[in-house]
Amino acid sequence: MKWTIFIQQKIKVAMLLLCIMFFVILTNLLGSNNLDNINRSVNSIYNDRLIPATDVYYISDYLHKKKSLLDNIVITKGEYQKAVAELKDINVKISRLVAHYENTYLVNGEIQFISDFKTTYNAYNTTEAGIIRLIKAGEVSEAQHVLNNDVSRLHHQNIQTLGKLVSIQSNVGRDLIKQSESNANIFSLLSSLQIILAIVIGGMVVRLVMASRLTNAVHEKYTMN
Template identity: 35%
Template structure:
């Protein structure tokens, strides 16, 4: 009977320990997965959201600089020549193209890609209009150039800025979503860590119980000596 009891206890302990070890392995796998997702989220926030957000600032700066350079040439009595202002605008155009290529290399959700495409079209159309204004100035039609700059040019410039602002808002929304996802993954990781600690405590208690039962059975085996 004692041997039957010992075998049953060992089987129960083996099943319990096996289940606990399986749970530990599962928790470790889930923890590693959670850490990987957290790292990916933070990497995406930096590479696909923070850096492009800085690029958006530079895009806005270049657009405003182009607008001011052309305005200064058209309406101020400066020594800047048509060739010089044209080179200034082309230099800003090259900078804008470079920034747009950098943004396109990042991960974009469908709404971001659509908004970026719209912005690129606005920038292209505005560049064509700038060239048209410069051509009018070169042909001696300054008044027509002024009217185009203040009329259609102002409207197209404002549309470009509004489109850029809309793209920035989308970037912010997606970044906030990634932050919420990271927080959720972090909470899951903390829960798994607490579970692993609890499992470790249970294993310790099981081992102590086995040691205690082993001692009790050993004591029962020893014969009593009468004086």
């Protein structure tokens, strides 16, 4: 009888230990997955949101410089060689920034807007080259007309499109932050559950040990009688 009770208690303890092992493994796997998700979200915020937003800022700045240089070319008329060289250098820099932006993770809205920007930007560069040809040909009035109309319109469209890209960056970044917070909350919940379960299991083990001692004491008393 004593050995039967002893074995039953051992089986109960073994089952509890198996439950602990299963829960610990499960929570560790879930916790590890949540940490990976948090890490991916943080990396995405930096690599796919912060860096591209910086690219957009520099592109916008270069576009304003291009417009200013073109204004000066029309105003100064014959003195344009240096400004043209600067425009070519800026065009190379913008192309690199756009290519870098396209290599990041893009949501659907970004894909459309970056495509729109490239179309308008190419049209701007074509118009810019046309103005320079007009200046070289001495047709300053025509160059001024194109500058005030086509160039101003295309420049405004470029800046507007970049503004939409920045807005998307902000919205997606906000969503990534919310996702990271959600993953962090889940990880915290799993950690709390581990602590609670450890306390509950500890209490149950103590109770089993006390019950085992009580059973032994009763059995010894019964044997003595």
